[in-house]
Amino acid sequence: MTKKAVLLLSGGLDSATTCVIAKDIGYQVYAISFDYGQRHKVELQKAIELAKYLDVKDHKIINIDLRLFGGSALTDNINVPKNRDTESEEVPVTYVPARNTIFLSYALAYAETIGAYDIFIGANILDYSGYPDCRPEYLNAYEKMANLALSATVSGDKKINIKAPLIELSKAQIISKGLELGLDYSKTLSCYDPDDSGKPCGQCDSCQLRNKGFKDNNMVDPAL
Amino acid sequence: MTKKAVLLLSGGLDSATTCVIAKDIGYQVYAISFDYGQRHKVELQKAIELAKYLDVKDHKIINIDLRLFGGSALTDNINVPKNRDTESEEVPVTYVPARNTIFLSYALAYAETIGAYDIFIGANILDYSGYPDCRPEYLNAYEKMANLALSATVSGDKKINIKAPLIELSKAQIISKGLELGLDYSKTLSCYDPDDSGKPCGQCDSCQLRNKGFKDNNMVDPAL
Numbered sequence: 001m002t003k004k005a006v007l008l009l010s011g012g013l014d015s016a017t018t019c020v021i022a023k024d025i026g027y028q029v030y031a032i033s034f035d036y037g038q039r040h041k042v043e044l045q046k047a048i049e050l051a052k053y054l055d056v057k058d059h060k061i062i063n064i065d066l067r068l069f070g071g072s073a074l075t076d077n078i079n080v081p082k083n084r085d086t087e088s089e090e091v092p093v094t095y096v097p098a099r100n101t102i103f104l105s106y107a108l109a110y111a112e113t114i115g116a117y118d119i120f121i122g123a124n125i126l127d128y129s130g131y132p133d134c135r136p137e138y139l140n141a142y143e144k145m146a147n148l149a150l151s152a153t154v155s156g157d158k159k160i161n162i163k164a165p166l167i168e169l170s171k172a173q174i175i176s177k178g179l180e181l182g183l184d185y186s187k188t189l190s191c192y193d194p195d196d197s198g199k200p201c202g203q204c205d206s207c208q209l210r211n212k213g214f215k216d217n218n219m220v221d222p223a224l
Numbered sequence: 225m226t227k228k229a230v231l232l233l234s235g236g237l238d239s240a241t242t243c244v245i246a247k248d249i250g251y252q253v254y255a256i257s258f259d260y261g262q263r264h265k266v267e268l269q270k271a272i273e274l275a276k277y278l279d280v281k282d283h284k285i286i287n288i289d290l291r292l293f294g295g296s297a298l299t300d301n302i303n304v305p306k307n308r309d310t311e312s313e314e315v316p317v318t319y320v321p322a323r324n325t326i327f328l329s330y331a332l333a334y335a336e337t338i339g340a341y342d343i344f345i346g347a348n349i350l351d352y353s354g355y356p357d358c359r360p361e362y363l364n365a366y367e368k369m370a371n372l373a374l375s376a377t378v379s380g381d382k383k384i385n386i387k388a389p390l391i392e393l394s395k396a397q398i399i400s401k402g403l404e405l406g407l408d409y410s411k412t413l414s415c416y417d418p419d420d421s422g423k424p425c426g427q428c429d430s431c432q433l434r435n436k437g438f439k440d441n442n443m444v445d446p447a448l
Binding site for chain 1: 287321322323324325326328329330332333334336337356357359361362365366368369370372373374375377378379
């Protein structure tokens, strides 16, 4: 029997690569994406197209009104920083309060409902660039908590696994892995501040990291 | 300076008691309630009235579409069990997938946004009656995870505390504590299956526990 997995799917490079990795090792993928008042609405559109391209078993879009909480350049009218030093240890203003914690909690509810025990997330240390909720320590603590939260893991012999197969990889290694598995990266969008047609800005943290990843693979980003 | 706290507020007896305890020890309370497609809509109305009566600093209502996930008598068209043995170790069908995990995650985002570090939840072991996400082990694991999730706790010297002051109390002790602090329990509603006017059924798990709590205090429930 094919094992089910829930996957956090944005329109980006990392979650797309995570998806092809999960499928390659035999999972039936149930994707979940979030509409959280992103300034870059085109991201969600990309996620929908990507889910079709990746041929996932099901794709849920969850509405979350994070604007209630304010305080982030990704949802408020603060300018997205350009050409910032991505090695900086400061938490960037693009940080959304408790974002991965909320996303993973919905993924957990989805997993329990469909009887999945593996949750895939495209977090990686490089992309961390100051986001505390992309670190292995955080993901391990989340997994421990999740195993105490659910009926099936508390009263049964099941175990929730938070799987972050990209966690130790550089952007270049991620791209190399995706290419090896046949992923067409022109279907993905990583930019924090794309124009309305989905063209990346080329200068935000995310664009900088992505561009370097393709350059390290001696390639030009096929989304450009 | 008054310390801020976030409080998970339902319309029920436990969260109302938790609120008066938090206020009594000097917290400024920011309440958060959830509209998650409850069959008992009157619960949310009670929470709004209760927030006013308890004079909280602010009250946010968050929309969550848990019906997407299905699988619970509180949100689906399954009958709420009546006169069930509340000592049973079985997980009741009124269980909502990952509910407290989702609720606490929104509370965490809210806390970070307003600069609060204490989150109050009315969980208690008795009320556990089979819900894994009401147990101390779960709440401790949630707290550990939360402290790894936020900028302020990772890069600063702050610490998130998940406070469950009712955790070890019996229903009778909870009611006794609330009465001591002047709480009018006629403002609260605990029933899983009230009629449209908010009258409790008297027979669901929650009504059974509540009735016993008032009886043990030699009282009749003032909400009846």
